[in-house]
Amino acid sequence: MFEASTFGRTIDILHREMDVNLLRRQIIANNIANADTPNFKRSELNFESSLKRALESEKTRKMPAFVTDKRHIPFNQPVDYRTVRPRKILDFWTTSKNNGNNVDLEQESMNLLNNELLYNMLVQSVNNQFSQVQMVLK
């Protein structure tokens, strides 16, 4: 309904990020829960960098490529940010304990805290966006 406006776009991006945030919390909780499981490898979620690339590809105007065939690939293809999906990455290269586990409890709790704070900030941002519209409509 609002997708064409700045408001709708911002809300949509914030919404997606909040979804990813909850997903990341689950993954971190899973890492912490398995901190002592032998041969468990931690996972992480990758989303923001792809989102950034997609958002920037919509903005940047690169030199247009000279294409003579529709199958030629131009330099800059804009990526719709709505097509960006989070990716779960298994960190299988490292080992930090003798039982093959690589969960660092401090690191994971730090990530959890960061995640939590970012979520609060996102909630605040969404609230602010809606309160502005409410203010105009009042």
Next chain:
Amino acid sequence: MNFMSETNLVGHKIYMQKADPRHFVGSKPEDKPIDPDNFSQVLLGAINGVNSLQQKSALLSQQMITDPDTVDPHDVTIAMAKANMALSITKSVVDRAVQAYREILSLR
């Protein structure tokens, strides 16, 4: 704040000389100064300022998502508060203008 980051402290930057307003120097073209006697210009300038505050707050919250290391949380909060306040000021100015118009209409 932007100027607080370490990358902005390096010197040795040389700016190109600009002899024509159409020369590209990597910065935005200068805005026309607003004539303080022209009410419509002043009003439009103020509303533009409100709009740019809104856009800045949206952009900052987007930047908070895409690269959280480059933006501080308080910057985002302050930008949001500024945008909110500017909007409420605009709203009250509009309300007062409408109120004044009504009062003029109901003069007897």
